Amino acid sequence: MANHAMSLSNRKKEILRTVVELYVKAAEPVGSKAVAEALGSGISSATIRSDMAELESLGLLEQPHTSAGRIPSSNGYRLYVNDLMQNQNISNDDAEMINSTLDGHAIEQVRLLDEVGRLTSRLTTYPAYAMASATGIVCIARFDLIYVDCSTFIIVALLSNDTVKNKLVHLTTNIEPPMLTKLSAVLNASFTGIAEERITPALITSTERAVGDSSGIVAVVAGFTIELLVEAKTIGTRVSGAINLLNHPEFRDVDKAQRIIRYLSDEKELARLPSPESAGEIKITIGPENLADELRDSSVMAIKYDAGSDIQGLIGVVGPTRMDYSKVAAHLSYMAQGLSLLLGGIGSDSLQLNAANIINKTGDDNIGEN
Amino acid sequence: MANHAMSLSNRKKEILRTVVELYVKAAEPVGSKAVAEALGSGISSATIRSDMAELESLGLLEQPHTSAGRIPSSNGYRLYVNDLMQNQNISNDDAEMINSTLDGHAIEQVRLLDEVGRLTSRLTTYPAYAMASATGIVCIARFDLIYVDCSTFIIVALLSNDTVKNKLVHLTTNIEPPMLTKLSAVLNASFTGIAEERITPALITSTERAVGDSSGIVAVVAGFTIELLVEAKTIGTRVSGAINLLNHPEFRDVDKAQRIIRYLSDEKELARLPSPESAGEIKITIGPENLADELRDSSVMAIKYDAGSDIQGLIGVVGPTRMDYSKVAAHLSYMAQGLSLLLGGIGSDSLQLNAANIINKTGDDNIGEN
DNA sequence: AATTAGCACTCTCGACCATCGAGTGCTAAT
DNA sequence: ATTAGCACTCGATGGTCGAGAGTGCTAATT
Numbered sequence: 001m002a003n004h005a006m007s008l009s010n011r012k013k014e015i016l017r018t019v020v021e022l023y024v025k026a027a028e029p030v031g032s033k034a035v036a037e038a039l040g041s042g043i044s045s046a047t048i049r050s051d052m053a054e055l056e057s058l059g060l061l062e063q064p065h066t067s068a069g070r071i072p073s074s075n076g077y078r079l080y081v082n083d084l085m086q087n088q089n090i091s092n093d094d095a096e097m098i099n100s101t102l103d104g105h106a107i108e109q110v111r112l113l114d115e116v117g118r119l120t121s122r123l124t125t126y127p128a129y130a131m132a133s134a135t136g137i138v139c140i141a142r143f144d145l146i147y148v149d150c151s152t153f154i155i156v157a158l159l160s161n162d163t164v165k166n167k168l169v170h171l172t173t174n175i176e177p178p179m180l181t182k183l184s185a186v187l188n189a190s191f192t193g194i195a196e197e198r199i200t201p202a203l204i205t206s207t208e209r210a211v212g213d214s215s216g217i218v219a220v221v222a223g224f225t226i227e228l229l230v231e232a233k234t235i236g237t238r239v240s241g242a243i244n245l246l247n248h249p250e251f252r253d254v255d256k257a258q259r260i261i262r263y264l265s266d267e268k269e270l271a272r273l274p275s276p277e278s279a280g281e282i283k284i285t286i287g288p289e290n291l292a293d294e295l296r297d298s299s300v301m302a303i304k305y306d307a308g309s310d311i312q313g314l315i316g317v318v319g320p321t322r323m324d325y326s327k328v329a330a331h332l333s334y335m336a337q338g339l340s341l342l343l344g345g346i347g348s349d350s351l352q353l354n355a356a357n358i359i360n361k362t363g364d365d366n367i368g369e370n
Numbered sequence: 371m372a373n374h375a376m377s378l379s380n381r382k383k384e385i386l387r388t389v390v391e392l393y394v395k396a397a398e399p400v401g402s403k404a405v406a407e408a409l410g411s412g413i414s415s416a417t418i419r420s421d422m423a424e425l426e427s428l429g430l431l432e433q434p435h436t437s438a439g440r441i442p443s444s445n446g447y448r449l450y451v452n453d454l455m456q457n458q459n460i461s462n463d464d465a466e467m468i469n470s471t472l473d474g475h476a477i478e479q480v481r482l483l484d485e486v487g488r489l490t491s492r493l494t495t496y497p498a499y500a501m502a503s504a505t506g507i508v509c510i511a512r513f514d515l516i517y518v519d520c521s522t523f524i525i526v527a528l529l530s531n532d533t534v535k536n537k538l539v540h541l542t543t544n545i546e547p548p549m550l551t552k553l554s555a556v557l558n559a560s561f562t563g564i565a566e567e568r569i570t571p572a573l574i575t576s577t578e579r580a581v582g583d584s585s586g587i588v589a590v591v592a593g594f595t596i597e598l599l600v601e602a603k604t605i606g607t608r609v610s611g612a613i614n615l616l617n618h619p620e621f622r623d624v625d626k627a628q629r630i631i632r633y634l635s636d637e638k639e640l641a642r643l644p645s646p647e648s649a650g651e652i653k654i655t656i657g658p659e660n661l662a663d664e665l666r667d668s669s670v671m672a673i674k675y676d677a678g679s680d681i682q683g684l685i686g687v688v689g690p691t692r693m694d695y696s697k698v699a700a701h702l703s704y705m706a707q708g709l710s711l712l713l714g715g716i717g718s719d720s721l722q723l724n725a726a727n728i729i730n731k732t733g734d735d736n737i738g739e740n
Numbered sequence: 741a742a743t744t745a746g747c748a749c750t751c752t753c754g755a756c757c758a759t760c761g762a763g764t765g766c767t768a769a770t
Numbered sequence: 771a772t773t774a775g776c777a778c779t780c781g782a783t784g785g786t787c788g789a790g791a792g793t794g795c796t797a798a799t800t
Binding site for chain 1: 771772773774775778779780781
């Protein structure tokens with residue numbers, strides 16, 4: 001298939017490109033006359049007609065019915081994306097919006113992710129998803145137990161990826177500060193620096209014995225630890241702007257739209273979406289190239305970015321195969337570049353910070369029980 | 371209008387009720403014959419016809435066109451909801467699902483909210499929104515500063531509503547444990563127990579002087595404090611299952627559906643949606659009763675629940691005026707009751723807990739900067 | 741006075757059909 | 771190799787028609 005590009009005359013390539021671009025714009029089959037006009041280069045529609053017939057027999061174009069124009073096949077799109085698509089810059093307005101979103105509330109990671117997804121969706125007019133996850137193994141770097149009152153304490157855990165988690169614990173048994181101190185020491189000895197799967201029941205019982213705990217506090221801390229380590233690997237996934245699908249004529253069929261939106265709202269499925277190999281690279285899967293049945297006549301574009309120590313982020317967009325690949329690519333690149341810069345992928349260690357200008361990522365909460 | 375109910379014969383009430391119920395079920399105008407059959411009480415369709423004509427002239431029913439059946443007007447729905455609707459119990463299956471959601475991962479408040487919204491939407495088949503917010507004034511109950519290394523520490527703040535927030539702070543200046551201890555004491559003296567608006571620049575400078583801080587650490591803590599107090603008032607708002615709208619024939623018009631979904635995805639607007647006076651009560655606004663233009667031909671049902679000390683939650687549902695008010699009411703009640711119980715509104719203090727069965731609400735995270 | 745059977749009338753909806761036009765493939769001429 | 775010309779195909783558009791559902795009214799019944 002890849003050698004199609006080689007064997008195609010330049011004119012045929014131009015025709016294919018034109019068909020794709022016109023079809024992307026108008027969502028209607030493109031006729032030979034329209035191509036001739038768009039091309040402008042004095043070639044008659046009859047010539048184009050025969051070229052288009054050939055492109056069709058190569059499987060790059062399709063005809064919805066005999067007397068209609070042509071639309072690109074998924075192979076056609078693929079060839080377009082690989083060889084024909086021209087790089088595009090995003091508009092100043094769009095760049096401005098992205099910049100201000102990134103500058104603006106670069107606050108909490110989860111929220112930023114949210115904003116990014118929302119903006120991407122809005123700019124591209126397709127549903128977008130954004131997620132971030134740890135690349136390496138996450139473990140607890142240290143524990144602190146804060147005594148609140150005789151039946152209450154707070155667990156604070158600093159993770160290896162600079163994330164802090166906490167939990168407010170209420171007991172019916174009493175607990176005193178010395179006990180907490182002891183507990184804290186033992187926990188730091190036993191549960192830090194190890195991956196989640198190494199926190200076994202055996203480890204828990206031996207720790208309980210070491211600290212002389214019969215009330216199950218150690219078990220609670222262990223449960224909390226496992227829970228947060230699992231959670232820490234994925235910072236979040238969010239789909240934004242799913243309704244945008246409805247703007248595109250291929251999803252005028254409500255059922256079709258619903259099927260995809262439902263699919264997208266399943267986080268598990270989302271995690272299985274195609275993902276680029278490395279940061280900055282854009283991965284495009286077109287129509288039947290998608291493994292998921294639900295996406296068989298849609299396309300997915302995704303880009304990766306570095307989000308600091310051991311964290312990688314992903315922004316993706318889902319749309320009809322008649323997607324504006326070039327525009328979306330431009331948006332995704334710009335976005336990913338901005339994010340890498342902001343979250344300091346590679347160059348981050350050299351950033352100068354001072355207390356007055358402390359980076360403001362953080363904050364989370366916890367509700368205790370009575 | 372309220373006296374309609376009084377002046378209506380029982381038969382007319384029954385007819386109205388039947389029309390509403392049949393219409394809710396089938397989404398098609400209801401004819402006199404269908405009512406006669408549903409009613410079953412040997413009354414002829416002709417009689418019903420004249421009654422329906424009267425109900426129409428009272429503004430309780432409407433006729434899409436001359437030769438069609440009747441549909442309830444918004445006044446008709448209102449009367450139905452106020453006087454005619456019969457309490458309904460939710461199915462065992464549904465109860466089971468709600469229970470397991472509440473039991474299951476009653477973990478983090480935000481996540482629970484999410485789950486609840488999602489489930490509500492699924493069970494009712496309408497988009498749902500869930501939010502929770504502090505009713506009283508929130509303030510910091512205590513601070514703890516945890517020393518990590520010479521340029522890093524963690525702020526842990528316990529809020530008056532049993533929420534714990536944290537932030538990882540990196541400095542370029544050095545800091546030593548004794549300084550942190552001192553800082554901690556001063557912070558606990560100055561910033562605890564007061565509302566967000568009382569943390570003024572003046573207070574900050576005076577605190578800085580007291581602790582001998584020139585590097586701006588106090589300012590950072592103050593900023594963090596303000597930020598989290600503001601945030602603490604609203605735990606979150608989330609709309610789930612917006613696509614469900616598309617299932618209902620009144621939203622087959624894609625534009626109409628989009629308008630509402632767009633409206634619902636604006637958090638600010640959401641906060642302005644009608645809300646019941648007190649916990650357990652269901653507030654229903656029908657069609658034009660809604661202030662927002664976008665909801666003029668939709669209905670909203672919402673219920674409040676107690677979520678523990680000073681926190682109230684809200685679950686709501688948005689749908690066409692042809693909503694299954696009775697079914698939704700049943701679901702909302704059950705849900706709210708479950709939540710009140712779980713999050714321990716009133717009776718919570720008397721709940722028995724032991725360490726082995728610690729309530730599992732919590733956990734949050736924070737990303738530091740390099 | 742209320743109820744009801746009967747009937748004429750209204751209006752929507754789907755089926756059927758003719759027309760229109762965009763676009764094609766082919767052929768013959770350049 | 772390109773192109774003008776032409777016959778042909780097929781969806782889209784719009785109009786007509788009949789069926790069916792439902793109404794309102796009238797006259798008869800209780």
